[in-house]
Amino acid sequence: MLNVFYDSYRILFLVYSEGAFLKQAMSDVFIEEKNRAHTTKICYGVLDRDIEFEYVFSKLCEKRPKQAVRIILKISMYSLKYLKTAPYAVVDTAVELIKKLGKGGMAGFVNAFLRKYLSKTVEEPTGETERLSIKYSYPIFAVERLLNDYGKETAEKIMNADSEMTTVRFNSDVNGEEYLQKKRWNYEKTPFENTFFVKGFKRDTDFDKGVYTFQSIGSAAICDMVEGGDSLLDACAAPGGKSVNLADKFASVTSFELHPHRVELIKEYAARMGKTNISAINKDSSVYDERYKETFDAVLCDVPCSGYGVVKDNPDIKLRRTEADVEEISATQLKILEACSGYVKKGGYLYYSTCSVFKSENERVCLEFLCKHGEFAECEVEPKMNFEKTKVGISFLPHLSFGAGFYFCKLKRV
Numbered sequence: 508m509l510n511v512f513y514d515s516y517r518i519l520f521l522v523y524s525e526g527a528f529l530k531q532a533m534s535d536v537f538i539e540e541k542n543r544a545h546t547t548k549i550c551y552g553v554l555d556r557d558i559e560f561e562y563v564f565s566k567l568c569e570k571r572p573k574q575a576v577r578i579i580l581k582i583s584m585y586s587l588k589y590l591k592t593a594p595y596a597v598v599d600t601a602v603e604l605i606k607k608l609g610k611g612g613m614a615g616f617v618n619a620f621l622r623k624y625l626s627k628t629v630e631e632p633t634g635e636t637e638r639l640s641i642k643y644s645y646p647i648f649a650v651e652r653l654l655n656d657y658g659k660e661t662a663e664k665i666m667n668a669d670s671e672m673t674t675v676r677f678n679s680d681v682n683g684e685e686y687l688q689k690k691r692w693n694y695e696k697t698p699f700e701n702t703f704f705v706k707g708f709k710r711d712t713d714f715d716k717g718v719y720t721f722q723s724i725g726s727a728a729i730c731d732m733v734e735g736g737d738s739l740l741d742a743c744a745a746p747g748g749k750s751v752n753l754a755d756k757f758a759s760v761t762s763f764e765l766h767p768h769r770v771e772l773i774k775e776y777a778a779r780m781g782k783t784n785i786s787a788i789n790k791d792s793s794v795y796d797e798r799y800k801e802t803f804d805a806v807l808c809d810v811p812c813s814g815y816g817v818v819k820d821n822p823d824i825k826l827r828r829t830e831a832d833v834e835e836i837s838a839t840q841l842k843i844l845e846a847c848s849g850y851v852k853k854g855g856y857l858y859y860s861t862c863s864v865f866k867s868e869n870e871r872v873c874l875e876f877l878c879k880h881g882e883f884a885e886c887e888v889e890p891k892m893n894f895e896k897t898k899v900g901i902s903f904l905p906h907l908s909f910g911a912g913f914y915f916c917k918l919k920r921v
Contacts, residue, residue: 508592508600509607511542512582515549516604519578522554522823529554529823544707552585553578554822558644560584566629567620576613579604583621594625643667648830649815656866661904665864670819670910672704676722678780679755683719697909698891699727704909717780722748724892725817725903725911729809729860730756732888732915736804736855742792742847743810745769747776747785753807754782761803763790793842799850805858806847810840812861812868816905816912833865840872848880848920857883857918862911864904869914870897877918886917 514536521532529550538546553560560581564571572580583601586592598621602614632638640650643666653662674697677683683701687694695704702722713719726748733739735756744750744762750773754760762785764770773787790796792808813833814824844859851857859876861868877883877899885899893907900916 508596509603510539511545511549512579512600512604513607514538514542514546515553515582516575516578516608518546518550519553519582520575522550522826523578524574529821548590549582549585551819551822552589553581554826555819556585556589556644557581557822557826558646559641562632562641563624563629567623567627572613572616572620575608575610576605576617579617580620583617584624587621587625594621597621639663639666644825646825646828648833649825649828652833652865652867656864664906665904665912668819668905668910668912670905672724672909673706673708674702674722674724674727675705675708675719676702676727676752677719678717681718686718697724697727699724699731702727715779720748720751720776720780722752723817723820723862723911724909725862725913727752728890728892728903728908728911729807729858729913729915732890732917733805733807733858734856738803738805740799740803740806740847740850742806742808742843744787745772747773747787749807749809750785750787751776751780751782754780754784757805758784760785762787763792764788765791793839793846795846795849801850801852803850803855804852805856806851807858807860808840808844808847809858809860810843812836812840812863813865814862816862816864816903816914819905819910833867837867837872840868841875844872844876845879848876848883851920853920855920856886857920859900859916859918860914862913864902864912864914866897869902870899870916873899873916873918882920883918884921886919888915888917890915 518532518536521527522529579601583597586597601617605614605617632641636650640647645666653665683703693706697704730749730752733753737758739753739757739760741750741762745764750760750762762773764773767789770787770789777785813828813836814821818824848857859873892903894901894903900914903911903913905912
């Protein structure tokens with residue numbers, strides 16, 4: 508178990524100390540393949556429960572431990588509480604790891620803290636917002652927004668929703684179900700063509716050959732609700748999953764991306780999946796460009812967002828995003844929607860989507876846009892997953908929609 512704790516420590520150190528994104532850190536650190544699933548579970552779990560563990564430190568420690576010790580203790584607490592690992596094994600491994608890292612002087616503290624954690628019940632906060640924050644390990648500002656947007660019952664369901672399903676989408680020339688049956692994978696059909704939930708699926712060389720790709724269920728749902736046509740602009744396209752999916756519905760796809768290195772990701776994704784009708788361009792979608800005026804049959808604005816609909820898949824979001832970030836993001840979202848609306852042909856469609864559950868990033872952006880742009884009107888859509896109708900557009904909530912939280916609105920230029 509020492510190697511699992513050590514690999515988890517190295518990954519989490521990059522996240523906590525160097526500001527790395529979890530998925531990038533997991534890619535950069537060598538992990539023992541036989542322990543990959545266990546290590547991944549710990550890293551995601553520790554970040555998901557970070558607020559809870561920091562609260563425990565505030566109650567059981569006179570002084571907050573230093574970073575390296577905190578990481579080891581968080582790995583240990585997650586293993587004890589959520590993985591139900593034998594206490595003696597966790598304590599012994601944590602002590603051994605602190606010594607391996609050259610911090611043997613802290614071994615006694617680590618041992619004593621974990622024994623206290625095992626024997627003592629930590630009292631919950633008395634305030635309701637604070638209690639929910641610790642119970643679900645969500646930042647205070649996020650709890651307040653969810654309570655204001657949905658009320659206590661639904662807010663708790665959103666925060667408590669969990670999803671560990673891997674979604675695999677097969678290329679258009681592959682029969683995904685036959686492939687999975689042949690490989691003896693345990694799978695479940697999704698509502699979307701050639702897309703499956705596959706338990707324990709592991710990437711192999713067929714990924715590099717473009718046989719299949721990984722696409723979140725929310726992303727697949729958005730692509731399913733976009734009508735086909737001649738030309739599409741994917742306005743915030745990296746890493747390219749939606750562009751590649753929609754390349755089968757449109758004769759040509761133009762993919763805008765703000766960051767040059769992420770433009771290369773789109774090109775690589777398209778090449779891997781054999782899609783030759785995608786043009787990736789380095790462009791800021793929040794700034795209008797007259798050259799693209801009324802050029803596209805459809806424009807998809809899957810805008811940058813807080814990501815609070817997919818925190819289980821990206822738990823480091825809860826470390827990074829602040830109240831101020833959400834306000835700034837909402838302003839950028841409206842700029843992108845307004846700029847890109849000018850690229851839609853008369854009679855064409857403008858689609859807006861996020862992977863957030865905050866109404867300030869979703870319906871309120873679309874309502875403000877519609878107040879200024881009478882040339883657009885909302886269209887009804889027929890989703891294949893459970894949803895809630897909002898004032899404009901529709902919301903998919905994690906506890907209703909396979910763990911995915913996202914928003915979608917279809918507008919027509921009339």
